[in-house]
Amino acid sequence: MLASEMIRRGAVYHGPKTAVMFGDQRMTFTEVDLLSNRIANVFIDTFRLEVGSRVGMLLNNSIYTLPIDFGFVKSRLSRVPLNSRLSLVEQQQMLEGAGVNILIHGTDLTDPARELAQAMQGLKLISIGSADADDLLQLAKAQSDAPPARRCEPDDIVITIFTSGTTGKLKAVEHTQASWAAMATNVLINMEVGEGDVMLHAASMIHASGCFIVPYWLRGGVAAVLPGFTPASYLDAVERWKPTALNLVPTMIGMLLDHPGIEHADFSSVKRIIYGASPMPRPVMQRALKLWGPRFAQYYGQSEAPIFITHLTQADHVGPKAEQRLASCGRPSIDCEVKLVDEAGDEVAPGEAGEIALRTPFAMKGYYNAPELNAQMFLPDGWLRTRDVGRFDDDGYLYLVDRTSDMIVSGGYNVYPREVEDALAAHPAVREVVVVGLPDDKWGESVAAFVALRAGASAEEVELIAFARERVASYKVPKQVRFIDEVPKSPVGKLLRRAVRDPFWQGRERKI
Incomplete structure (x- = not known):
C-alpha cells in the first residue's frame, strides 16, 4: 500500500x-x-519540479496543512518542513543540507522567509494565503483538479525531516510512500479509529501530531487543528469540537492540570489521550489519571520510525501492575520487531540492557546523503539502531534506561548539549561550560548549564541566559545557569557530563 492510495x-x-x-x-x-x-x-x-525534488516548508498549522502535504505525496516530491521556532542559522543549514531552492511559507512567517532568501542566493519564495500572483493557492486556482498523471512508486520520498539524532549533528530522515503508509497502518493497529472520530491537534503538524493525519483520513476521522497550544484555547476547543482523541506531549498535560478550573472542564467526549515524545513525570500521570481516569495510552517512537515502536495501552495504566508498567514504554507493537544489541550489533543475553534495535515497514529509508551514517545505523537484515538503551522485563515490557548520547528531551523537543555549550562558550566571561538535562516535573527534563568563568571575569545567570537566547531556539535556552570552579573531565580530557548530571537523577526510576 502507498500513501497516495490511502489518500x-x-x-x-x-x-x-x-x-x-x-x-x-x-x-x-x-x-x-x-x-x-x-x-x-x-x-x-x-x-516544473522533477520527481524526487525537495521543497522547503516554513508553515504553522492551518486549514491548508492537509492539502499541501497531500499535494507533495501526489506529485512524487519530498516536503522538507522547518520548525518555525528554530533560528535562521538552523533553518538555513537544513535547506542547504537538503539542496532546497524553493521555500513555501505562510504569510505569518514572511519576515523570516525573506531573511532566509537574503541569506541563500537563488532561494525562491512561494507564499500561502497572500494576494500575490505567485501565491500557491492563487496558482492552484488556474490548475486542473484532476489527479496528476505521475504514477507513484513505493520508494518515492514523501518527506525529508531533519533531526539532530543522537550526535547533535543535523541529519535528514527520509520516508517513502511505502514507509509513510506503513506508519498509518501502525497507528491503526494500535488505536481504534472510526468514522467521525475527532482528534484534536495543537502541536506542530510536522512532528508526531502529523503522523495521525493519514490514518484518521483513511477511516473517515476528523483533524481538528489549532494554530498552537495554550491551556485556555485548548480547553475551549475540547468543549467546542467535542474531540474523541487528544494527542499531547507530557508538558501539555501538566499545563492543563495546572490550569485554573480544569476540574470543571468537559472532557466527556474524549475516549483516549495519547501521549509521547518525551518522558512522562510520574506525579503528572498520577494527577491526570485521578482527574480523567484510564483514558491514556503512550507511544514510543522516533523520527526514524514513527510512531508506535512500542505501545503502553490504556489497560496498562490501571490495575495492580500499573505502577510498574508506567515506568515502561510498553510492549512492541504488532508490526515492529524489537531486540536489544551490544555495540557490535549482537543480541544481548535475556535480562540484560542493550541498545534498542528495530525492524519494521515504517522505518525510514535512511538519512539523506549520509552513506557512512547509514552504514552505522543499519544492521544486517534490515535492523535499525535507535541509540536508546533499554531492557525487557519477563512480561515483554520495554524500559528505557539510558541513552547512548547526552540528548536532552525537554517538552517534547530534542536539545543537544553541544549546541548550547557552543553558544555560551562565545561569551567572553565563560571559560568552560557543560550543559545537561535535569529532572523537571513540567518539562520532563530542563536544560541546565554549569559554567566555569575565566579568571577575573564575572557574569550573572540572567546575563548568560539572555546571551544564549540570542543564539539558539527558545526551547534550547538554559532554564538555569550554575557556576562551578571546574568542569569535570576524564584523564584524557574528555568532558564528563554524567559527573554533573547523575547526582540529580539518583533515585529516579527512569532517566529518559
Whole structure:
C-alpha cells in the first residue's frame, strides 16, 4: 500500500464529510482531495519540479496543512518542513543540507522567509494565503483538479525531516510512500479509529501530531487543528469540537492540570489521550489519571520510525501492575520487531540492557546523503539502531534506561548539549561550560548549564541566559545557569557530563 492510495481511498470513501477543522473554517474530504490535486499540478506544470525534488516548508498549522502535504505525496516530491521556532542559522543549514531552492511559507512567517532568501542566493519564495500572483493557492486556482498523471512508486520520498539524532549533528530522515503508509497502518493497529472520530491537534503538524493525519483520513476521522497550544484555547476547543482523541506531549498535560478550573472542564467526549515524545513525570500521570481516569495510552517512537515502536495501552495504566508498567514504554507493537544489541550489533543475553534495535515497514529509508551514517545505523537484515538503551522485563515490557548520547528531551523537543555549550562558550566571561538535562516535573527534563568563568571575569545567570537566547531556539535556552570552579573531565580530557548530571537523577526510576 502507498500513501497516495490511502489518500485516494479516504477521499472516495468519505467525500462530502468534514475532514479538517481550523477555527471557523471547514474542508470536506473532497475539497481537500481536489485542492491537493491542484497543488500537485502547480508543482508539476508551473514549477516544473522533477520527481524526487525537495521543497522547503516554513508553515504553522492551518486549514491548508492537509492539502499541501497531500499535494507533495501526489506529485512524487519530498516536503522538507522547518520548525518555525528554530533560528535562521538552523533553518538555513537544513535547506542547504537538503539542496532546497524553493521555500513555501505562510504569510505569518514572511519576515523570516525573506531573511532566509537574503541569506541563500537563488532561494525562491512561494507564499500561502497572500494576494500575490505567485501565491500557491492563487496558482492552484488556474490548475486542473484532476489527479496528476505521475504514477507513484513505493520508494518515492514523501518527506525529508531533519533531526539532530543522537550526535547533535543535523541529519535528514527520509520516508517513502511505502514507509509513510506503513506508519498509518501502525497507528491503526494500535488505536481504534472510526468514522467521525475527532482528534484534536495543537502541536506542530510536522512532528508526531502529523503522523495521525493519514490514518484518521483513511477511516473517515476528523483533524481538528489549532494554530498552537495554550491551556485556555485548548480547553475551549475540547468543549467546542467535542474531540474523541487528544494527542499531547507530557508538558501539555501538566499545563492543563495546572490550569485554573480544569476540574470543571468537559472532557466527556474524549475516549483516549495519547501521549509521547518525551518522558512522562510520574506525579503528572498520577494527577491526570485521578482527574480523567484510564483514558491514556503512550507511544514510543522516533523520527526514524514513527510512531508506535512500542505501545503502553490504556489497560496498562490501571490495575495492580500499573505502577510498574508506567515506568515502561510498553510492549512492541504488532508490526515492529524489537531486540536489544551490544555495540557490535549482537543480541544481548535475556535480562540484560542493550541498545534498542528495530525492524519494521515504517522505518525510514535512511538519512539523506549520509552513506557512512547509514552504514552505522543499519544492521544486517534490515535492523535499525535507535541509540536508546533499554531492557525487557519477563512480561515483554520495554524500559528505557539510558541513552547512548547526552540528548536532552525537554517538552517534547530534542536539545543537544553541544549546541548550547557552543553558544555560551562565545561569551567572553565563560571559560568552560557543560550543559545537561535535569529532572523537571513540567518539562520532563530542563536544560541546565554549569559554567566555569575565566579568571577575573564575572557574569550573572540572567546575563548568560539572555546571551544564549540570542543564539539558539527558545526551547534550547538554559532554564538555569550554575557556576562551578571546574568542569569535570576524564584523564584524557574528555568532558564528563554524567559527573554533573547523575547526582540529580539518583533515585529516579527512569532517566529518559
